[in-house]
Amino acid sequence: MSRYPLISTDAITDASTEENASQSIISIKQLGKSFVSGSGKGAVRYQVLKDVDLNIKRGEFFILLGPSGCGKSTLLNLIAGFEKQTEGELLVDGKPIDRPGKERAMVFQHPDASLFPWLNVRENIEFGLRMQGVSRGERKAVSDRYIELAGLTGHERKFPRELSGGMKQRVQIARVLANDPELLLMDEPLGALDAFTRRVMQDELVRIWTETKKTVIFVTHDIQEAVLLGGRIGIMSIGPDSRVFEIIDNRLEYPRDLTSREFNLMQKKLQSIFQDDLYFHL
Amino acid sequence: MRFVRKGLKAGLVSWLLFLIVWQLVAMNSNPDYFPTPIQTLKGAVELLTDNSLISYVLISFKRVVLGWLLGSLLGIPAGLLIGRFKWLRELVEPYLNFFRFIPALAFITLFILWFGIGEPSKVILIMYATLFIVILNTAAGVVNVEDDKIRSARSLGASERQILIHVIIPAVVPAFFNGVRLAMGNSFMAIVGAEMIAANEGVGYLIWTSRLYSKTDWIFVGLLLLGLMGFAGDQLLRWMGKTTLGRYGIAKETRFGK
Numbered sequence: 001m002s003r004y005p006l007i008s009t010d011a012i013t014d015a016s017t018e019e020n021a022s023q024s025i026i027s028i029k030q031l032g033k034s035f036v037s038g039s040g041k042g043a044v045r046y047q048v049l050k051d052v053d054l055n056i057k058r059g060e061f062f063i064l065l066g067p068s069g070c071g072k073s074t075l076l077n078l079i080a081g082f083e084k085q086t087e088g089e090l091l092v093d094g095k096p097i098d099r100p101g102k103e104r105a106m107v108f109q110h111p112d113a114s115l116f117p118w119l120n121v122r123e124n125i126e127f128g129l130r131m132q133g134v135s136r137g138e139r140k141a142v143s144d145r146y147i148e149l150a151g152l153t154g155h156e157r158k159f160p161r162e163l164s165g166g167m168k169q170r171v172q173i174a175r176v177l178a179n180d181p182e183l184l185l186m187d188e189p190l191g192a193l194d195a196f197t198r199r200v201m202q203d204e205l206v207r208i209w210t211e212t213k214k215t216v217i218f219v220t221h222d223i224q225e226a227v228l229l230g231g232r233i234g235i236m237s238i239g240p241d242s243r244v245f246e247i248i249d250n251r252l253e254y255p256r257d258l259t260s261r262e263f264n265l266m267q268k269k270l271q272s273i274f275q276d277d278l279y280f281h282l
Numbered sequence: 283m284r285f286v287r288k289g290l291k292a293g294l295v296s297w298l299l300f301l302i303v304w305q306l307v308a309m310n311s312n313p314d315y316f317p318t319p320i321q322t323l324k325g326a327v328e329l330l331t332d333n334s335l336i337s338y339v340l341i342s343f344k345r346v347v348l349g350w351l352l353g354s355l356l357g358i359p360a361g362l363l364i365g366r367f368k369w370l371r372e373l374v375e376p377y378l379n380f381f382r383f384i385p386a387l388a389f390i391t392l393f394i395l396w397f398g399i400g401e402p403s404k405v406i407l408i409m410y411a412t413l414f415i416v417i418l419n420t421a422a423g424v425v426n427v428e429d430d431k432i433r434s435a436r437s438l439g440a441s442e443r444q445i446l447i448h449v450i451i452p453a454v455v456p457a458f459f460n461g462v463r464l465a466m467g468n469s470f471m472a473i474v475g476a477e478m479i480a481a482n483e484g485v486g487y488l489i490w491t492s493r494l495y496s497k498t499d500w501i502f503v504g505l506l507l508l509g510l511m512g513f514a515g516d517q518l519l520r521w522m523g524k525t526t527l528g529r530y531g532i533a534k535e536t537r538f539g540k
Contacts, residue, residue: 082433102439114430118452118530128438179438
């Protein structure tokens with residue numbers, strides 16, 4: 001690790017130790033996850049994540065950046081509680097995670113797989129509240145608010161199949177926000193959208209995040225998207241044994257201007273990490 | 283031109299063509315072997331006037347609907363359980379893969395022995411014909427519910443019981459509906475066989491006994507009736523599906539899934 005020129009040791013200590021516990025919503029220490037595929041003599045153990053150290057601050061927009069297959073989604077699934085780590089510690093608000101919880105909401109990449117097609121927009125958004133036994137009137141008040149926030153006004157009675165990809169992702173976002181989670185986990189939510197819709201949704205995400213002040217962990221493999229959205233950008237090494245090996249502070253002011261000099265400098269800085277041969281030997 | 287295209291779409295052209303070909307073939311053969319459409323219609327009128335036609339249709343229909351309903355009512359919960367629990371799936375899969383290759387009709391003699399010559403043996407036969415298709419389709423539907431849906435529900439605060447009721451069952455509706463539709467078709471095949479072998483009434487019985495009187499036109503009537511009954515049953519089922527279960531994705535997907 002020390003051989004690597006771009007790593008500022010400051011950034012790492014800053015990320016893992018100095019941050020005090022009250023400020024961070026998630027603290028991850030020496031986290032590892034391995035899968036065993038096959039059985040008997042042919043069983044192969046694959047170590048996806050190893051020695052991941054990471055603290056997520058309350059209210060921040062954190063990006064997990066890395067190429068496909070580096071374990072970003074696995075890390076997100078561990079935080080969501082969909083999967084269990086094999087090594088290390090993963091605390092949310094000081095408590096270990098053993099199952100999914102409504103304080104940790106996930107926005108999936110594919111809305112068709114995760115939205116409920118038999119429910120209309122409003123019913124999808126109210127799903128979490130309905131499961132918790134919230135009264136109809138109260139549900140309506142909440143869903144009204146998030147329908148408006150997510151820009152879905154006028155589409156309340158439509159079914160997911162009647163919506164475009166971008167609109168479906170708005171529904172997913174409104175659906176998790178209606179549940180008032182502390183943490184929004186986003187697994188490449190804009191990855192399946194066309195370039196134009198994607199740009200619009202990026203700005204929308206920034207707007208929604210600014211208005212709600214939720215903590216967001218956003219997974220992407222798109223450097224421009226990372227710079228556009230993230231307050232801090234965690235860069236993951238390629239698998240196996242992936243870890244977050246550097247965290248870049250991105251203090252550009254929101255909403256960010258893609259064409260500004262500072263934006264491009266930041267993008268260049270990230271680009272150079274991935275283009276460096278050493279990246280592949282971490 | 284527009285008229286023809288509309289007729290083609292509604293199936294009228296196909297049926298007109300069918301009648302023309304039928305007429306042409308019949309005109310060139312012995313009416314004892316191959317009656318014309320008109321002769322068949324006359325046969326139908328004969329059967330109508332002595333009331334047997336209506337009562338046969340109703341009897342066959344009743345047997346099919348009863349057996350099919352029972353089979354579906356049993357198959358849906360069974361399919362849900364088998365789809366939901368892997369150990370159960372592994373336990374019953376060998377049975378399912380074995381018994382589904384034994385046609386329902388092969389059981390008729392046994393069923394008569396066990397349940398008597400009357401209605402129960404026929405209804406149980408239809409039930410058997412329905413059961414496996416409904417179980418297999420429902421279970422496959424459960425297995426194919428996307429992980430993301432269940433994960434979504436879980437992280438939105440749903441309990442396991444709520445996930446079953448509010449996610450898995452609604453998500454399985456199209457698969458289960460497909461199953462009961464296919465089963466309806468199977469039921470017709472089974473009932474005709476059963477009525478040919480062991481019945482004094484019903485459309486299958488009509489077809490089988492007509493040969494004794496060399497009434498080929500009645501056989502034709504019976505065949506047409508089966509087609510009509512199946513078609514009517516399917517249309518009714520689809521209409522009910524569309525009106526009551528439309529939101530679950532049972533759409534107008536009609537011919538060849540278009």
